[in-house]
Amino acid sequence: MKLSIKFHPLLFQASLAAGGVALMAFNYLHFAIPHGKGPIALHDISWGSMSRPHVALYVPLVLVMLAFTLLNFGLTAYFLHRLVKWLREPGAYTAFRSNAQANQNAGIFAIVGSLSMTVNVVWAPFSFFVPQMSSHMQAMMLPSLIIFALLLTALIVLEVTFGRTWFAPGIDRTKFNFVWLLDAFAFGLVALTGSGIVAMAKNDLVVEMAGAATLFTLGVGGVILLYKVGYLTFHHFKAGQLPAHPVMPGFFLIVPIACLFGLSAYRIAGYLEPAAAGSGPHSTLIAASYVLAVVWGLGAIYVIRDYLTSYFVKSPFAPAQWGFV
DSSP: OOOOOOOOGGGHHHHHHHHHHHHHHHHHHHHHSOOOSSSOOGGGOOGGGSOHHHHHHHHHHHHHHHHHHHHHHHHHHHHHHHHHHHHHSTTHHHHHHHOOGGGTTGGGHHHHHHHHHHHHHIIIIIHHHOHHHHHTGGGGHHHHHHHHHHHHHHHHHHHHHHHHHHTSTTOOGGGOOGGGGHHHHHHHHHHHHHHHHHHHOOOHHHHHHHHHHHHHHHHHHHHHHHHHHHHHHHHHHHHTSOOOGGGGGGGGGHHHHHHHHHHHHHHHHHHHOGGGTTSHHHHHHHHHHHHHHHHHHHHHHHHTHHHHHHTTTTSOOOGGGGGTO
8 A cells, every 4th residue: 555645854753753762762771781881782681580570671672672673774764765756856855945934844854863863773772682783883983973974964054055045035934833943953863973972982083073073063053952942932922822733742842852962962071071971060961951851841731731632632643743752
């Protein structure tokens, strides 16, 4: 059966979400189960020595991680195939890029964000199941650095290209909504990739290059994030009304963005001052980001409570609903 959903760059949020679920399962296992240095792998788990409650908890997490890792890879390959076909359609990309009213073209950044997530899935959940990868992680660092550089370059090019459309004459930015933050989201995901290289690599040159590029990514992304959140919040209060129903879930984009920037900044702080890694000031970075994420998430639920209780269940699918995931 042929899918009837027309291609849109926001479809990449599905593969991004699948990768996020796989990473959540991995991170829980990584921090809950004692193991040697480096990321946890399947062979690190001694099933025979575990209690039944632990086995009952960890087995489903391993299965979830496997399922969503495969889903991330499958969706990424499928959407890349559709992306290539879309780019070959005469005028399709140009028409999308030019449609800046109500930031409708911001979805292009979901592509870079999703591909950055897939890199992290390869490092962690995928290598969990493939012993050869987990034992040769350092051999992956240089290729990972090259991929990180390509993602960052693509992100900067897209930011400049699409940024011009948002500030072109005749564009009413007071009608923009929180989906406009997808570029900041992509900066956070690319920064996560770069900071991951900084945290894992042992080659000094690779670490130095990844560290400098990640600092640049965090700096540019942070400026964009602060400007857009301030601008959108001001104009939403000034308008005295919420945006249209299909884009309301965009409010939740702040939640993952805060976590991504906090974790990346925490890793970079450890790189800049290794002797103080894990100390109070550095730990405050990640703690503050997660507190902000929780507070914003609860506030967003309260603000759009009517949408959640009376519209969401019966509403048609809208790409912005991936913001919940």
